[in-house]
Amino acid sequence: MEDIRAYIETGILELYVLGDVTPDEKLQVEEMAKKHPAVKAELDEIGRSLELYARENAVEPSEALRDRVMGSILTNLADDNNFPEKPQHVNHKVVELTARKESNFYKYAFAASLALLVASTIALVNTYSRLKNSNDQLVAMQLQNQHFSNRVNLMDRELTIFRDPSFKLLKLQGTAKTPASVVTLAFSPAKQKVIIDMGNVKLPENDKDHQYQLWALVGGKPVDLGVFDAKTDSTDMKEMKSIALADAFAVTLEPKGGSVNPTMDQMVVLGKF
Template identity: 70%
Template structure:
């Protein structure tokens, strides 16, 4: 296993992909790849990485390069055509030199540098992905923080209502048109002209998408619209309704109306009613 790891880290696989190996080395790499799946997988990964690197660093040739190459070919062809084919053969005065011994140090050093470059690129990509993940988590934490701050503000607002002596609390009880368990609790401050519904204690049948509950104040025998609301079992806040200018009311009532509310209450759909 250590021999296979050392073979992979030797740089021979990168040289094989670059085509810079001898026939014997080429045969050796192909033999090792056929015997060891880990070497074959590493070879495929190197080929894919080099292909991606080549595509990323590809350089488009200049537009006039094609015409320059063609003109050069035509010029050389014309010069060859004018050569004197009957000229005396040239004297062979070329001295053959002994080919220097191949030095594989630079070849393997280049392969090692290329492998290091690819590994660095992969590490940078992983670091970028982790940075993106951290940014996403930070944004989620900021949203949670804002949600918590809003919730704290809401609770503080509810506490201020409970501690405010100007608010009066009234429980609206069911009529014959509602279940016996129906109930709505409101808080009314004649001084601040505010009316609020305790949504956590709304015990009303769920309204459909075409209807809403509408709160009314009965002032001097006339109904005054205070706004609409939905019977949402998940709601736990205090819902502020429309302001009311009257210092004294006869009663408060809730009717079931078409979505958006009605100008006048539907009397046969009055669900709950309460008097001070």
Template identity: 65%
Template sequence: METGILELYVLGDITPQEKLQVEEMAAKHPLIKAELEEIELSMELYAQENAIEPAEALRNRVLGSILTNFGDDSTFTTTASEEKNNVITLPAAKPNSFYKYAFAACLALLIASGIAIMGLYNKLQDSYSQIATLQNNNQHFANQVNFKEGELEVLRDSSFKFLKLQGTQHSPTSGLTLAWSPAKKKVWIDLRSLKMPLNDKGHQYQLWALVGGKPVDLGVFDKDQDSTDMKEMKSIASADAFAVTLEPRGGSASPTMDQMVVIGKF
């Protein structure tokens, strides 16, 4: 069949004779019928994606033009198929049929291209999301590796001293192991050895270094019963002793003495 006639059939822009021929061919050939259904579905999807409500005046002009074209098409005459030497020939197309077929073919190609582009866009969006997730995971793993390397440094470096902070009268069963390197000014606490009551959401534990009788803030931490890590605190080069108090979340400028839970010195 002529190129573009199936698209024109779906658009309704062919003569009754051509319409009859298309329907006969579709009835005989399942491939042609399937292609018609695919064209109808593509044009329906395209119309739904690009539907725009026209102005009232423009709608009237378009409807008037369609009615006029239908009136003109009804005056066209068609010639019957002729059989010569057992060869069936289709009726000759109207002079302007080529342009109609070409337009219909271009429209079908445009619809198919639009659908393909939308599919490609969705795949690209999924790829970007997967890449972002992988980057976040890689950053998380890199942070974990760096943290574990810091823990190994504490265990291997002979400059670190280990101190067991003992519970006070306020919390006699509490305890905490602390690692300190005066040379590197680094302080770590071992959360695996942490024995303290769970703190609520409004409070945190705060580590202090006692330097010349004055407390120096070394940071805050929470009691996490599932933690098996070490935590690096603020740096300090010299200290006479270390202690932990329970303070409002975020820490305090000075320790609350009646809330001291552990203390110890080298």
């Protein structure tokens, strides 16, 4: 197999396709192509490459040159009389010239360079493809690690809240407007913290012009605790505004940024201790 590869890399196949080989070399290439599929495949590939190169670099002849050639063909082929009569034989002294011995060095060097260029291009494309695949895998692994890290941090926060006796868990149930809605929050009067478990929020997803607003009911009066968005892919623990006392909590749907007072007919969940 190494001999076949070495034979291919000599550049003889490129010269064969270009028609720049001796009759013996032509016969040798054809015999090798019959015996070895690798040689036949390489010949086909070189032929396709040269055909593509010729097609992409073809030069359209000018109109003047085309008219001149066609006129010459039609003139000479239409009437044999246009050709000059066969000249009388004149006995000239013939001096035999010594034929210049051609060197195959440059044509083989060119063919070898062409083969090297094709091989280098293929190797470069393959290397780029492998590098891109490796980079895509690295980015995917980084995203996966970041997601895993975020999930671990979230679980740590949840455990901290569940193990802290100062926090009380409260599940706000849906109203007649949205009976299937649920919001779970943790409230610590001692630390004056209110935290919403966004991973367990079940609310219709709000549009870009509206947000949900959390209210604490203190002595029958609503106190603004901030706004949030209901996202189906959210898993975070969202800390709201601080408050020390609350008799109940409610959520309403308000214009983006929140309202000074709750819109009562837009209340979606309510819960009290």
